[in-house]
Amino acid sequence: MRNSALIEALKNRDLDAFWCADPANRRYLSGFTGSAGALLIQTEGRRLFTDSRYTLQAKGEAPGFDVVECTGGETAARVTAACRDAGVRRLGFEEEYVSVSEYNRMQELLGGDTELVCAGEILKTIRSVKKPEEIEKIREAAAAADTVFKRICGFVKQGMRERDVALRIDCLLREACGATAFETIAASGPNSALPHAKPGERRLESGDALVLDFGAACKGYCSDLSRTIFIGEIDNALRSVYNVVRNAQEAALSTIRAGMSCRVADALARRVVEDAGYSGNFGHGLGHGVGLEVHEEPRVSPASDGLLTDGMVVTVEPGIYVEGTGGVRIEDLCVVRKDGLENLTHATKDIVIID
Secondary structure, three states, X not given: OHHHHHHXXXXXXXXXXXXXXXXXXXXXXXXXXXXXXXXEEEOOEEEEEEOOOOHHHHHHHOOOOEEEEOOHHHHHHHHHHHHHHHOOOEEEXXXXXXXXXXXXXXXXXXXXXXXXXXXXXXXXXXXXXXXXXXXXXXXXXXXXXXXXXXXXXXXXXXXXXXXXXXXXXXXXXXXXXXXXXXXXXXXXXXXXXXXXXXXXXXXXXXXXXXXXXXXXEXXXXXXXXXXXXXXXXXXXXXXXXXXXXXXXXXXXHOOOOOOOEHHHHHHHHHHHHHHOOOOOOOOOOOEEXXXXXXXXXXXXXXXXXXXXXXXXXXEEOOEEEEOOOEEEEOEEEEEEEOOEEEEOOOOOXXXXXXX
């Protein structure tokens, strides 16, 4: 079905074949999970090029593909030879993944008979709407993250280093489903005002906000969860910020549905933040797509012209970040439906204070 959608899109773009080198796209189209390889997909044939380390694995994971064994240095020549043999005139490729040197090498090998055409957007669009079986894997990953959040709240103590908290989260995620989806964030005190802070040596102190942002990877599919908890006590200013962020998220969760533009969806939460006087403290978009990768299409932001479609899986994660004081982010993972959002995240959003 996935290859059929790609072939139909290629026909609409007058493309004869698609050269796929991006690992996530390669897995999506073929099922192959190895770290090296390329696909060549045509109307009448599908080939997977990989080296001897993965030949047997590729044959088992990618039914319907002819597996071609070659060294990494031979891949470009083998792909282009197959294109010449098939009379490919226009070859689509992933312009955001292929390097300039790879592009130049392919163009040189193809000669003047075949045109390389930027076509990465095709797979971005196809992958943005999840199949039911994909949603079930994401649901499993979201459930694992929920469990880890509950467990980490019983582990965190004053005096602990940020990196100790992050390491424990990573261990729990691996116990739950085998892998983390991305580098875990555990940011405390003034560091919590940095949306992508790296866990460091700072020790948790009474009065700190602690932003936790992590995800599980189950059967190749990711989840993404953020919660903000408090150490020892919570002052009135941070309590107010927390409530604004929670209200902003609820405004979005209760209203977003299929057919809404990404820009309008973002504005639902952003308006609440701005009306509370924090217009300069919410610098990122409301959310992003999640699937085989933790950041996929669509982008739910003020700059996005896209539309939300039934079956997309997106984060809803407003935040407020105040330099020198701290930050708050609350993030759920949701499936876009015609009648609203199906929330896959069930971790508590009540204020959690660690004694």
